[in-house]
Amino acid sequence: xxxxxxxxxxxxxxxxxxxxxxxxxxxxxxDFKGVDARFVxxxxxxxxxxxxxxxxxxxxxxxxxxxxxxxxxxxxxxxEGDIEVTGHKAVMPxxxxxxxxxxxxxxIVKMIKDxxxxxxxxxxxDKLRVTGxxxxxxxxxxxxxxxxxxxxxxxxxxxxx
Numbered sequence: 001x002x003x004x005x006x007x008x009x010x011x012x013x014x015x016x017x018x019x020x021x022x023x024x025x026x027x028x029x030x031d032f033k034g035v036d037a038r039f040v041x042x043x044x045x046x047x048x049x050x051x052x053x054x055x056x057x058x059x060x061x062x063x064x065x066x067x068x069x070x071x072x073x074x075x076x077x078x079x080e081g082d083i084e085v086t087g088h089k090a091v092m093p094x095x096x097x098x099x100x101x102x103x104x105x106x107x108i109v110k111m112i113k114d115x116x117x118x119x120x121x122x123x124x125x126d127k128l129r130v131t132g133x134x135x136x137x138x139x140x141x142x143x144x145x146x147x148x149x150x151x152x153x154x155x156x157x158x159x160x161x
Contacts, residue, residue: 002138003131004159005124006108006145008100008152010077015096016041018067025063032056036089039064047078047094054083054090061094074153097152099126104152108145115144135161 019039026032026039037051037060049064051057065075081093100108105128109121112130119132119141132138142156 001131001133002135002159002161003129004138004142004156006100006128006130007126007155007157008077008097009155010073010096010098012045014071014073015047015068018064018071018073019047022060022064022067025067026060031059045096045098047096048091049094050089050091052088052090054085054092057083057090057092061092064094076151076153100128100152100154101126104150108150111148112141112144115141117141117144 019041022039026037032051035052035056037056039060040048040050042048047064049057049060051060061080065078068075068078077097079095079097081095083090083092102123105123105126108128109123112119112121117132117137117140118134119130119137122129122131130138130141132141138159145154145156
């Protein structure tokens with residue numbers, strides 16, 4: 001029986017490269033000369049954005065988004081936190097969303113069932129497995145999910161015939 005997996009993953013190697021490029025650009029830009037502004041990838045695979053003032057953080061996020069898009073990473077995977085200003089430093093945590101949360105997984109399963117396609121969908125941890133008798137049904141499910149406006153990027157891999 002044909003099947004495929006629906007996942008939401010981010011290539012951490014490409015994220016690391018994008019952060020390095022963004023740090024280099026911030027270091028070279030005239031409006032950031034003499035400013036302690038940088039991106040740091042934490043152990044929990046989040047990005048810490050720090051600068052002296054909060055409006056600089058927004059400029060830095062535009063730089064980071066541009067670098068991520070050039071590297072083929074969907075910016076919907078970024079979840080910006082609240083800006084914390086302490087003294088002469090502003091810090092904003094940016095969470096990288098990995099995996100599909102259970103509430104969203106149930107919503108996707110319900111969407112697929114409501115479409116009346118002849119497929120079965122199973123939640124397996126932070127991914128979904130879709131199986132069906134025909135390859136065309138699976139491709140229709142992929143196109144259905146691509147048209148749906150979900151707030152996380154989805155990838156479709158492990159397609160088996």
